[in-house]
Amino acid sequence: MQRIFEALASAPRRRILAILAHGEMSAGDIAARFEMTRASISQHLSVLETAGLVVGEKRGQFVFYRQVPDSLVNTLAGFVQEACPIGRPLRHESAARARRQKS
Amino acid sequence: MQRIFEALASAPRRRILAILAHGEMSAGDIAARFEMTRASISQHLSVLETAGLVVGEKRGQFVFYRQVPDSLVNTLAGFVQEACPIGRPLRHESAARARRQKS
């Protein structure tokens, strides 16, 4: 929980998650999308992995990273449930609030 | 966005949000729930307010804080949409993933 939110506090790390939303990718290919050294990206990946948001799998010369399913969304959903005004299931929040605000 | 995730990276600040989920509360009453000086809580409240997650309203001697509706949930929902494997609406995530995992 703490580690997940710390991981999400960094824009490059959020961007890495967005990239990995489309499928796995090697560390080098990820790094190629940033203007930052490979070492720095490796550190970001390690933060994400420690938080349990991604896993890296070494295949030959490369390390392929992918998202851990559920981890992110479950944490955020759980947090929203205790941090948002009670009695408002996550799935209805947007519409329900819009209605309430209008009236 | 950046400010919101930075705000959420702190456990005390997340706890403040959870407290304010039940309704508004004065800065002092919030601070009373923490083992931390009022000055520190005031700083946390200021971070949350700068992020647009809460607003403080001065009434007499007190400043009452409350959550800004939608702000948190909309940001998180928007982020999940681009950071999670595509084609999975937030409202179905938990159940759908549970089913998928079972099969």
Next chain:
DNA sequence: TCGATATTTAGGCAATTACTTAAATGCCGA
């Protein structure tokens, strides 16, 4: 108006973060 209460602001300090460059590790193919 005075003294007490509520809150914020200012200044300082220790710990952490986010980069960097350089070196180490591991795997591949000639």
Next chain:
DNA sequence: TCGGCATTTAAGTAATTGCCTAAATATCGA
């Protein structure tokens, strides 16, 4: 087995964070 590529680890540095204490600001009630 050697040279080269992919990646991580190590070490250093500048900037930021989170807390504190002390001081400032504003409001209340007598």
